Amino acid sequence: SDIAVAVPARPYPYALVPDRTALVVIDMQRDFIEPGGFGDALGNDVTRLTAIVPAVARLLAFARGRGWPVIHTRESHRPDLSDCPPAKRLRGNAALRIGDEGPMGRILVQGEPGNAIVEACMPLPGEIVLDKPGKGMFWNTAVHDILAGLGVSHLVFAGVTTEVCVQTSMREANDRGFECLLIEDATESYFPQFKAAAIEMITAQGGIVGWATPLATLTEACA
Numbered sequence: 001s002d003i004a005v006a007v008p009a010r011p012y013p014y015a016l017v018p019d020r021t022a023l024v025v026i027d028m029q030r031d032f033i034e035p036g037g038f039g040d041a042l043g044n045d046v047t048r049l050t051a052i053v054p055a056v057a058r059l060l061a062f063a064r065g066r067g068w069p070v071i072h073t074r075e076s077h078r079p080d081l082s083d084c085p086p087a088k089r090l091r092g093n094a095a096l097r098i099g100d101e102g103p104m105g106r107i108l109v110q111g112e113p114g115n116a117i118v119e120a121c122m123p124l125p126g127e128i129v130l131d132k133p134g135k136g137m138f139w140n141t142a143v144h145d146i147l148a149g150l151g152v153s154h155l156v157f158a159g160v161t162t163e164v165c166v167q168t169s170m171r172e173a174n175d176r177g178f179e180c181l182l183i184e185d186a187t188e189s190y191f192p193q194f195k196a197a198a199i200e201m202i203t204a205q206g207g208i209v210g211w212a213t214p215l216a217t218l219t220e221a222c223a
Protein backbone atom coordinates (compact mmCIF):
# COMPACT_ATOMS: atom_id res chain seq x y z
CA SER A 1 0.00 0.00 0.00
CA ASP A 2 0.99 3.66 -0.25
CA ILE A 3 -0.02 4.46 3.34
CA ALA A 4 2.61 6.71 4.91
CA VAL A 5 3.96 6.92 8.45
CA ALA A 6 5.11 10.34 9.68
CA VAL A 7 8.61 9.97 11.12
CA PRO A 8 9.77 12.99 13.14
CA ALA A 9 12.93 14.17 11.41
CA ARG A 10 14.99 17.13 10.36
CA PRO A 11 13.92 19.43 8.70
CA TYR A 12 10.26 18.26 9.03
CA PRO A 13 8.49 14.90 9.36
CA TYR A 14 9.49 12.28 6.78
CA ALA A 15 6.55 10.51 5.10
CA LEU A 16 7.79 6.94 5.15
CA VAL A 17 5.88 4.49 2.95
CA PRO A 18 6.80 1.15 4.55
CA ASP A 19 5.69 -0.96 1.58
CA ARG A 20 7.97 1.00 -0.74
CA THR A 21 11.00 1.35 1.51
CA ALA A 22 14.42 -0.29 1.33
CA LEU A 23 17.35 -0.03 3.73
CA VAL A 24 20.71 0.92 2.19
CA VAL A 25 23.79 0.20 4.29
CA ILE A 26 26.84 1.87 2.79
CA ASP A 27 30.35 0.36 2.97
CA MET A 28 30.38 -1.16 6.48
CA GLN A 29 33.66 -2.80 5.47
CA ARG A 30 36.46 -4.06 7.68
CA ASP A 31 39.00 -1.85 5.88
CA PHE A 32 37.15 1.33 6.87
CA ILE A 33 36.00 0.29 10.34
CA GLU A 34 38.34 -2.15 12.05
CA PRO A 35 41.59 -1.39 13.84
CA GLY A 36 44.41 -2.70 11.64
CA GLY A 37 42.62 -1.97 8.37
CA PHE A 38 43.21 0.48 5.51
CA GLY A 39 41.47 3.43 7.21
CA ASP A 40 43.51 2.89 10.36
CA ALA A 41 46.72 2.54 8.31
CA LEU A 42 46.03 5.96 6.75
CA GLY A 43 46.03 7.46 10.24
CA ASN A 44 42.28 7.78 10.74
CA ASP A 45 40.67 7.30 14.15
CA VAL A 46 38.52 4.23 13.44
CA THR A 47 37.05 4.11 16.96
CA ARG A 48 34.41 6.62 15.85
CA LEU A 49 33.32 4.15 13.15
CA THR A 50 33.49 0.97 15.25
CA ALA A 51 31.20 2.74 17.75
CA ILE A 52 28.22 2.79 15.34
CA VAL A 53 28.39 -0.91 14.42
CA PRO A 54 25.80 -1.91 17.10
CA ALA A 55 23.37 0.79 15.90
CA VAL A 56 23.70 -0.35 12.28
CA ALA A 57 23.13 -3.95 13.43
CA ARG A 58 19.95 -2.85 15.28
CA LEU A 59 18.75 -0.98 12.19
CA LEU A 60 19.37 -4.09 10.08
CA ALA A 61 17.36 -6.19 12.53
CA PHE A 62 14.54 -3.63 12.44
CA ALA A 63 14.44 -3.54 8.61
CA ARG A 64 14.56 -7.35 8.39
CA GLY A 65 11.71 -7.59 10.90
CA ARG A 66 9.65 -5.27 8.71
CA GLY A 67 10.43 -7.23 5.56
CA TRP A 68 12.16 -4.30 3.86
CA PRO A 69 14.61 -5.12 1.10
CA VAL A 70 18.17 -4.61 2.33
CA ILE A 71 20.98 -3.40 0.10
CA HIS A 72 24.57 -3.55 1.31
CA THR A 73 27.25 -1.74 -0.65
CA ARG A 74 30.99 -2.29 -0.69
CA GLU A 75 33.47 0.14 -2.17
CA SER A 76 35.49 -2.27 -4.26
CA HIS A 77 37.25 -2.87 -7.53
CA ARG A 78 37.87 -5.84 -9.77
CA PRO A 79 41.23 -7.55 -9.12
CA ASP A 80 42.56 -6.21 -12.47
CA LEU A 81 41.43 -2.67 -11.45
CA SER A 82 39.73 -2.24 -14.84
CA ASP A 83 36.92 -0.40 -13.04
CA CYS A 84 39.27 1.93 -11.15
CA PRO A 85 40.01 5.18 -12.97
CA PRO A 86 43.70 6.19 -12.75
CA ALA A 87 42.52 9.47 -11.22
CA LYS A 88 41.14 7.49 -8.28
CA ARG A 89 44.07 5.11 -7.95
CA LEU A 90 46.70 7.84 -8.05
CA ARG A 91 45.01 10.02 -5.42
CA GLY A 92 46.39 10.25 -1.91
CA ASN A 93 49.04 8.25 -0.07
CA ALA A 94 51.55 6.87 -2.61
CA ALA A 95 52.50 4.05 -0.23
CA LEU A 96 48.93 2.69 0.04
CA ARG A 97 47.12 2.83 -3.26
CA ILE A 98 44.00 0.94 -4.37
CA GLY A 99 45.13 -2.53 -5.40
CA ASP A 100 48.28 -2.45 -3.28
CA GLU A 101 48.83 -5.04 -0.58
CA GLY A 102 47.44 -3.52 2.63
CA PRO A 103 47.18 -4.80 6.19
CA MET A 104 44.00 -6.81 5.35
CA GLY A 105 44.78 -7.80 1.76
CA ARG A 106 44.72 -5.77 -1.43
CA ILE A 107 43.14 -2.38 -0.79
CA LEU A 108 39.54 -1.97 -2.01
CA VAL A 109 39.75 -5.13 -4.12
CA GLN A 110 36.80 -7.53 -4.30
CA GLY A 111 37.18 -10.71 -2.28
CA GLU A 112 40.03 -9.48 -0.07
CA PRO A 113 39.55 -9.83 3.73
CA GLY A 114 39.47 -6.07 4.32
CA ASN A 115 36.83 -5.61 1.63
CA ALA A 116 34.35 -7.75 3.56
CA ILE A 117 31.52 -6.31 5.62
CA VAL A 118 32.07 -6.39 9.40
CA GLU A 119 30.72 -9.50 11.11
CA ALA A 120 27.91 -7.73 13.03
CA CYS A 121 26.46 -6.26 9.81
CA MET A 122 26.94 -9.33 7.61
CA PRO A 123 24.42 -9.62 4.75
CA LEU A 124 21.91 -12.46 5.05
CA PRO A 125 21.11 -14.80 2.16
CA GLY A 126 18.70 -13.07 -0.22
CA GLU A 127 19.90 -9.57 0.60
CA ILE A 128 21.46 -7.50 -2.15
CA VAL A 129 25.22 -6.96 -1.99
CA LEU A 130 26.42 -4.32 -4.38
CA ASP A 131 30.07 -3.82 -5.32
CA LYS A 132 30.45 -0.19 -6.32
CA PRO A 133 33.58 1.30 -7.87
CA GLY A 134 32.60 4.87 -7.01
CA LYS A 135 31.78 6.76 -3.86
CA GLY A 136 28.14 6.92 -4.95
CA MET A 137 26.12 3.71 -5.31
CA PHE A 138 24.67 4.39 -8.77
CA TRP A 139 27.81 4.84 -10.87
CA ASN A 140 28.59 1.61 -12.75
CA THR A 141 26.14 -0.51 -10.75
CA ALA A 142 22.73 -2.07 -11.37
CA VAL A 143 21.11 -0.49 -8.32
CA HIS A 144 18.69 1.78 -10.17
CA ASP A 145 17.17 -1.17 -12.04
CA ILE A 146 17.18 -3.28 -8.87
CA LEU A 147 15.23 -0.61 -6.93
CA ALA A 148 12.81 -0.09 -9.81
CA GLY A 149 12.21 -3.83 -9.95
CA LEU A 150 11.41 -3.87 -6.24
CA GLY A 151 8.99 -0.93 -6.55
CA VAL A 152 11.02 1.06 -4.03
CA SER A 153 10.59 4.84 -3.77
CA HIS A 154 11.88 5.46 -0.23
CA LEU A 155 15.42 4.77 0.96
CA VAL A 156 16.65 4.67 4.54
CA PHE A 157 20.42 5.19 4.69
CA ALA A 158 23.13 4.13 7.12
CA GLY A 159 26.86 3.40 6.94
CA VAL A 160 30.19 5.10 6.40
CA THR A 161 31.46 7.62 5.82
CA THR A 162 28.71 10.22 6.20
CA GLU A 163 30.17 12.95 4.01
CA VAL A 164 31.76 10.71 1.38
CA CYS A 165 30.00 7.52 0.25
CA VAL A 166 26.77 8.03 2.22
CA GLN A 167 26.22 11.62 1.15
CA THR A 168 27.22 10.95 -2.47
CA SER A 169 24.81 8.01 -2.64
CA MET A 170 22.00 10.06 -1.08
CA ARG A 171 22.55 12.89 -3.54
CA GLU A 172 22.52 10.47 -6.47
CA ALA A 173 19.34 8.82 -5.15
CA ASN A 174 17.69 12.19 -4.55
CA ASP A 175 18.34 13.24 -8.16
CA ARG A 176 16.73 9.98 -9.30
CA GLY A 177 13.54 10.76 -7.39
CA PHE A 178 13.97 8.67 -4.24
CA GLU A 179 12.84 10.05 -0.86
CA CYS A 180 15.89 9.61 1.39
CA LEU A 181 16.15 9.39 5.19
CA LEU A 182 19.54 9.23 6.92
CA ILE A 183 19.75 7.51 10.32
CA GLU A 184 22.01 9.89 12.23
CA ASP A 185 23.37 7.48 14.82
CA ALA A 186 23.90 4.70 12.25
CA THR A 187 26.35 6.73 10.17
CA GLU A 188 29.77 8.13 11.03
CA SER A 189 32.81 9.94 9.74
CA TYR A 190 36.46 9.99 10.75
CA PHE A 191 35.88 13.75 11.15
CA PRO A 192 33.02 14.69 13.52
CA GLN A 193 32.74 18.17 12.03
CA PHE A 194 32.25 16.66 8.55
CA LYS A 195 29.46 14.38 9.80
CA ALA A 196 27.67 17.33 11.40
CA ALA A 197 28.15 19.50 8.30
CA ALA A 198 26.96 16.72 5.96
CA ILE A 199 23.73 16.33 7.94
CA GLU A 200 23.26 20.11 7.92
CA MET A 201 23.77 20.20 4.13
CA ILE A 202 21.43 17.27 3.48
CA THR A 203 18.59 18.74 5.52
CA ALA A 204 19.06 22.43 4.66
CA GLN A 205 16.70 24.35 2.40
CA GLY A 206 13.69 22.22 3.27
CA GLY A 207 15.48 18.89 2.86
CA ILE A 208 17.31 19.62 -0.36
CA VAL A 209 18.89 16.15 -0.32
CA GLY A 210 16.69 14.44 2.27
CA TRP A 211 15.85 14.01 5.93
CA ALA A 212 17.74 12.87 9.03
CA THR A 213 16.59 11.27 12.29
CA PRO A 214 17.90 9.00 15.06
CA LEU A 215 17.21 5.24 14.94
CA ALA A 216 14.96 5.30 18.01
CA THR A 217 12.73 7.93 16.39
CA LEU A 218 12.30 5.74 13.32
CA THR A 219 11.50 2.62 15.32
CA GLU A 220 9.07 4.46 17.65
CA ALA A 221 7.24 6.01 14.68
CA CYS A 222 6.83 2.57 13.11
CA ALA A 223 5.77 0.80 16.33
Ligand code: C5J
Nearest residue numbers: 027075160161164165
Ligand atom coordinates in the same frame (compact mmCIF):
# COMPACT_ATOMS: atom_id res chain seq x y z
C1 C5J B 1 33.53 5.65 2.01
C2 C5J B 1 35.64 6.66 1.63
N1 C5J B 1 32.93 4.48 2.09
N2 C5J B 1 35.50 7.52 2.63
N3 C5J B 1 34.76 5.67 1.44
O1 C5J B 1 33.01 6.65 2.46
O2 C5J B 1 36.56 6.75 0.85
